[in-house]
Amino acid sequence: xxxxxxxxxxxxxxxxxxxxxxxxxxxxxxxxxxxxxxxxxxxxxxxxxxxxxxxxxxxxxxxxxxxxxxxxxxxxxxxxxxxxxxxxxxxxxxxxxxxxxxxxxxxxxxxxxxxxxxxxxxxxxxxxxxxxxxxxxxxxxxxxxxxxxx
Amino acid sequence: xxxxxxxxxxxxxxxxxxxxxxxxxxxxxxxxxxxxxxxxxxxxxxxxxxxxxxxxxxxxxxxxxxxxxxxxxxxxxxxxxxxxxxxxxxxxxxxxxxxxxxxxxxxxxxxxxxxxxxxxxxxxxxxxxxxxxxxxxxxxxxxxxxxxxxxxxxxxxxxxx
Numbered sequence: 001x002x003x004x005x006x007x008x009x010x011x012x013x014x015x016x017x018x019x020x021x022x023x024x025x026x027x028x029x030x031x032x033x034x035x036x037x038x039x040x041x042x043x044x045x046x047x048x049x050x051x052x053x054x055x056x057x058x059x060x061x062x063x064x065x066x067x068x069x070x071x072x073x074x075x076x077x078x079x080x081x082x083x084x085x086x087x088x089x090x091x092x093x094x095x096x097x098x099x100x101x102x103x104x105x106x107x108x109x110x111x112x113x114x115x116x117x118x119x120x121x122x123x124x125x126x127x128x129x130x131x132x133x134x135x136x137x138x139x140x141x142x143x144x145x146x147x148x149x150x
Numbered sequence: 151x152x153x154x155x156x157x158x159x160x161x162x163x164x165x166x167x168x169x170x171x172x173x174x175x176x177x178x179x180x181x182x183x184x185x186x187x188x189x190x191x192x193x194x195x196x197x198x199x200x201x202x203x204x205x206x207x208x209x210x211x212x213x214x215x216x217x218x219x220x221x222x223x224x225x226x227x228x229x230x231x232x233x234x235x236x237x238x239x240x241x242x243x244x245x246x247x248x249x250x251x252x253x254x255x256x257x258x259x260x261x262x263x264x265x266x267x268x269x270x271x272x273x274x275x276x277x278x279x280x281x282x283x284x285x286x287x288x289x290x291x292x293x294x295x296x297x298x299x300x301x302x303x304x305x306x307x308x309x310x311x
Contacts, residue, residue, distance in 0.1 A: 014282070105293065109286055109289055109290060109293075112277065112282070112285050112286045112289040113282040113283075113285070113286055114282075115282075117277070117278040120277050120278065120285060120289075121274065121277060121278070123289065124274055124277055124285075124288075124289035124292060124293075125274070127289060127290075127293050128270075128292070128293045128296040128297075131293040131294070131296060131297050132296060132297050132300050135297045135300070135301070136300075140217065141217065141218065141221060141294065141297040141298065141301060142221070142294070142297075143220075143221040143224040143225060143294055144224070144225075144228070144287075144290045144291070144294060145290055145293040145294055145297065146286075146289070146290050146293060147286075147290050150290075
């Protein structure tokens with residue numbers, strides 16, 4: 001025996017449906033959150049928020065269809081979500097948009113842990129647009145998008 | 151929900167053939183995870199080399215590029231930390247591609263952007279056969295490189311031609 005796997009390496013792969021449901025929940029959160037953020041933004045930022053809102057609606061619909069195809073019931077949106085911080089002006093609205101995109105990025109990274117290679121690739125590709133949008137709203141990139149603490 | 155993070159990712163198996171190795175048969179072959187990590191390390195080293203050469207040649211572009219370079223150095227450190235060097239093998243430390251720096255800042259930045267895009271695509275190709283935590287690291291680095299492509303696209307648009 002030359003090496004032993006660590007506890008993490010022995011973890012069972014994430015199952016597809018829970019991972020898809022987590023991504024869907026993140027998209028629901030983003031759709032709700034952009035409604036808050038967009039109302040506080042003006043000009044180009046407002047237009048960007050509106051475009052991003054529609055993008056998340058489309059992603060939500062895609063995930064719902066994928067979950068139904070796997071024989072599960074898509075998780076429903078909550079009537080309201082607790083915001084991670086007070087959002088009451090344009091600056092905090094931009095921070096919220098970045099946080100929403102970070103949450104979606106992290107959720108899609110969860111899909112990369114499933115054993116199904118098609119879903120893995122889907123998750124890896126799906127996390128790139130929200131990582132880009134997060135960088136745009138934040139004004140800077142991060143080294144490890146989607147990773148906790150990044 | 152995530153199976154991995156930059157702080158909890160495990161050190162990886164160095165060898166694939168763990169059961170009953172024959173000590174006279176020489177080192178067993180590297181596992182696909184370690185081969186993938188070696189390739190990823192080399193890709194990061196190549197990117198870092200191009201960044202440094204570009205920054206040295208076009209100092210006006212250095213400030214915006216330095217943040218992206220720092221992220222590649224973080225990628226390299228994380229990838230190297232995943233590897234326990236197998237007997238007879240060392241983690242690659244040489245740069246394998248050294249393209250000439252183009253004659254204008256804009257084309258130099260465009261070269262960086264192309265290198266980032268290629269690196270991101272290469273990370274995605276490694277996903278399928280990697281263990282889940284390693285696949286997540288590749289995906290995160292690929293996403294980081296995708297954000298660099300966007301940042302470099304914006305930078306190229308305002309660089310001297």
